Amino acid sequence: MVHLLCLNSGAKIVALLRFNEQLFLKVLREYNVVNTIMPPYFGVRLCKMNPRPDLSPLKFIMFGGSVMDPATQAEVQSKYNVTVAQVYGMTEMLMTMGCDYTKPTPLGSVGQPRRNVEVKVVDTQTGQALGPRQEGELCFRGPMVTRGYYDDPAATAAAIDADGWFHTGDVGYYDDDGFFFITDRIKDFIKYKGHHVPSAQLEALLCRHPAVLEAAVVGVPDPLAAELPRAYVVLKPGEPVSEDQVAHFVDSQVSDHKKLRGGVVFIDRLPRTAAGKISKKLLIEELNKRETTVTTN
Incomplete structure (x- = not known):
């Protein structure tokens, strides 16, 4: 676009x-x-x-x-x-959100809804519409939102409800002035003992550490807690810092359920898509292959 x-x-x-x-x-x-x-x-x-x-x-x-x-x-x-x-957008939606860059926009905001666009934020569990500063899934409705996925009625039914609302899978909220903020993806939430842990928040904290170049946080399976947050971190060259020190840096700033109980692992690089996004799917696949190879050997 x-x-x-x-x-x-x-x-x-x-x-x-x-x-x-x-x-x-x-x-x-x-x-x-x-x-x-x-x-x-x-x-x-x-x-x-x-x-x-x-x-x-x-x-x-x-x-x-x-x-x-x-x-x-x-x-x-x-x-x-x-x-x-x-900026915020999806292939399924055209220019549904935007900013007037000649006017002040809150830091972190992706703007306000365009004309002829309806937006609501709903509870990820109940589907109930939420008010200002309440975090939930963003849903859109309007003439620029897709009518469905070609030759895939199952995917269409999963994304568009009976009232025509397109469920983005993105989590965010809006403030009292109608500015929207994106905080995470539902699929990237880590489920720890009934809590939803936002991976994006932990990644942002990790990147504030002076030795950290980039990071990705994923959930690793745990029989008691469901998942434990684990960080995979790329360091700046030559930085004398330990994995425990990086974990403590984050744990000291977050609530108990958000702590990196799965640990911190230093790696050389994070896999990316062609657009430059970190691909957690590829990361997990690479790590699973590495663990399988080690186990086999």
Whole structure:
């Protein structure tokens, strides 16, 4: 959709087949890129790069594809003197949410509903509509929302209810002024002793640690608790920190049920999709293959 809007306005587009950090920085300079969109993890890296790269003439950055914590958004904006916004969208919905970037928008917000769009936040267990600052699943209804999935009635029925509401699977809330905030994905919730533990919140805390480059938190099976939160962490090169120290950094800042009882594991890299998102599905598959290989040997 962003590409279509650029084409419609006559803007030049420089597209990368895959997100590559060094190539991205090179393209910024060579093509004098003014506006860009990038995955949130690169925002974290920009904050920790030393020496700091020159992003001029860049003026506007949109972060999208996954959750970015407000602290990182503010830090990128301050360090690089650019306007930073978070955007939200799905293939199934066209321009249902947006910001007027000429007016103040709360940090972390993905904006307000567009015209002709209905939005509600519902309890993930009961489906009951929730009020301001109550976290639940985002649901949309309107002419720009898909009518269903081609030749897949089961998937359509699972996503669109009898009243025409499309259930996104994204968790968030709206404030008293109608600004929406995305906090996690339902499928990424970790279930610990009846509690829903938001992995995105733990990942944001991990990335605030000065030694951590990036992190992914997943649930590991446990016979008593259902799942235990475990963090897979990529460190900045040469950082003298232990896994226990990183775990304590997070555990000291969260409620008891959110603690990293599954531990912290240092790894060399996190698998990504072509769009630059961390793929927890691929991460779990890789780890399962590694454990199977070790067991077999």
